[in-house]
Amino acid sequence: MACTQEVVFDVNLIENSALEDGLAGWAPVGSCTTLSVHNEEPAKVPTETINNVGDDYRPSGRYILSSGRADEKDGLCQAITGALKPRVTYRVAGWISLGDGAEGASHAVRVNLRVDDECVVEGGAVCAEAGKWTEIKGAFRLKKSPCGAAVYVQGAPAGVDVKVMDLQVFATDRKARFRKLRKKTDKVRKRDVLLNFGAAGPASAISGASIRVMQMDSSFPFGTCINNGVIQNPAFVDFFTKHFDWAVFENELKWYHTEAQQGQLNYNDADALLDFCDRYGKPVRGHCIFWAVENTVQQWVKNLDHDQLTSAVQGRLQSLLTRYAGRFPHYDVNNEMLHGSFYQDRLGDDINAFMFRETTRLDPGATLFVNDYNVECGNDPNATPEKYIEQINSLQQKGASVGGIGLQGHMTNPVGEIICDALDKLATTDLPVWLTELDVSESDVDLRADDLEVVLREAYAHPAVEGVMFWGFMQGHMWRQDACLINSDGTVNDAGERFVDLRREWTSHARGHIDSDGHFKFRGYHGTYVVQLTTGTGKVHKTFSVEKGDTPLVLEMNL
Known part of the structure; x- marks a missing residue:
């Protein structure tokens, strides 16, 4: 784990605890901005949090009100009292609300750091x-030690009061998190198995025989x-072919x-890729039928009128x-319907559900996904888990057969x-979740390996997640170059080795x-297995599968 020496994981680096005595180190930003301290009504104080700094942490109910803001950049700030270490991931946590001037609307509020008075x-x-109260779930990392740093809370239009409760900055303890995830993984992805060879004859005949169980495939695909x-x-x-199970x-x-x-269809490239995947026995996700973001729509489609566009959509x-x-x-x-609405703007509110309904009619065996980015990151006000769930519910109410949730996973x-919190919320839909376009970007390949492990362990340990698709893995042949697992010459880098090691750990x-x-017991990951039994008369092989289940799996080995 990268650079955790001399890092204290349970200390807040900004002063909130002294609010009873005043504003501690907080200062207003903006010539008209004033700050004051208040107590929230007990019934309105949040009761749930993902903040794990201190075992008994609960939101305090004490908050700072920033009023008189004359500009979006106005708000409040505080110098960080502790030393920030380079190459360490820091959490930004706390609670934000709006006061007078909001008029029932929601607005983006941002927490930024100003490092050495210039870098934001x-x-x-x-x-x-x-x-x-909305919990903020940010994160950042610095490449070098700063001479000074300050936290700024800004955003929301001029005239809107901003409330800040219990803002904290602290280092993440990945090792402690991984210990919890290993226990969670054992519960979610493994099962006790009893192989019963007694039916093959008297138990005494095979008692003491040598047995070897080998997992051949996992029920959790990576692609x-x-x-x-x-x-x-x-x-x-x-x-x-060695390390991936699916393709897209x-x-x-x-x-x-x-x-x-328009009218010039070309499926040659898709056909060639399908042939390639067929040769290697790799299932393929269909990405994508339409794309809601306007700048991805070809010009001839943009030029169509309402009726022509309706016809073109049906034709596609x-x-x-x-x-x-x-x-x-x-x-x-x-x-990406959370970030774009081209077809909805042109054809009306029902068009997105219509696309789902027609896809189900034309290919009823396919599982249909929504797919979007930043939902799992906690840093995009346009793409919160709550907004994603609202979108899914709206589609389903209009007859759309939404069968899965795609989290793209372009992460830094x-x-x-934070990832787990998003997964927990999305799991309330009872829909399977896939990470559909994973790439973890970091120029330092050692840190990239650590970051990748964070994402993969969270995904694999969560019961709602059913698969992970990378958005490429080779240097020079992927969208985000600082996310590669193997170098352009084919050598496997530290991030690639970490991925391979995790797949090995989960086998x-x-x-x-x-x-x-006549029994043999073991605890194994879900998937397909081959068992080799060695007796005095030779070796016998048999295959079996371990599926999900809360009770021990008893399998009769009829040799």
Whole structure:
């Protein structure tokens, strides 16, 4: 774990505890801004938090009111009293609300750091509203030790009062988090298994026989995006076939690729990639049928009037889904609807649900996903888990068969507790969650390995998550270059080694001997296995599967 020497994990680096005596180190930002301290009504004080600084932490109910703000940049600030260490991930936690001037609307409030009086580092953002406290869940990391740093709380329009409760900055303790996750993983992903060989004959005949159990496949898939270029690279193909179970096309299935010019359909690239995946037995996610963000829509589509666009949408659905019916187990139907609304703006509120309904009609076997970014990061007011759930509920009420939730996972400075909080909230929908486009960006490859482990352990330990797809893995052949797992020459870097090590850790093997009752017991990860029994007459092999379950799995080994 990177650079944790001399880091204290349970200390807040800004002064809030002395609010009873005044404003502690807080100062107003803006010539008209005034600060005052207040007590929240007990019934309005938040009762739940992901803040793990101190075992008995609960929101205090004491808050600072920033009023008289004449500009969005106005608010409050405080110098950080403790030394910030480079290469350490810090959490920004606390509670934000709005006061007078909000008029029932919600507004983005941001917490930033000003380092050495010039560099601004993003520390987190929330979509705040009056009468409700919203927990801020930010994170940051510095590349070098600063001479000085201060925390700034800003945002919301001029004239809107901002309330701040219990703001904290503290270092994350990843080792402690990983210890908890290993226990959680054991419960979520493993099961006790009893292999009964007694039915094969008298137990005494095989008692003491040597047995070896080897896991062949995991029921939790990892995959990656591919394109027509990378499948020509032997090093890419070698790593892909050895370490990934699924694939997704980077661009080749998108509408702007298959129909760049109106009426000129080109599925050749998608067909070639499907043939490649078929050769290696890799299922493929369908990404994506439509893309809601306007700047991703090809110009000829933008030029259509209402009726022409309606016809073009139907044509896209008919063409794609009849051609590939049954080939893609998943579809991302209309990508990034939290961040774009091109089709909805042009065709009305029902169009997104219509896309889902028509996809179900044309390819009823496919699981249909919503897919968006920043939901798991806690730093995008436009993409909170609550807004994602609201969107899913709205689609379902209009008859859309939403079958899965896609979290893209383009992450920087990930924090496990923040990711877990988003997963917990999304799990209330009872829909499976996939990380659909994972890349963890960090130029320092040692830190990248640590960051990647944070994300993968959180995903694997959470019962709602059913798969992880990387958005590429090879240097020079992926969207975010500081996220690669293998270098351009094919050598595996530290991040790639960490991924391989985790996959190895999450694979079960067992050795031993049959007991006097003809039994062999072990605890294994969910997946498919082969058992090898060695007796005086030779070796016998048999396959079996370990599925999810809360009770021990008893399997009759009829050899």
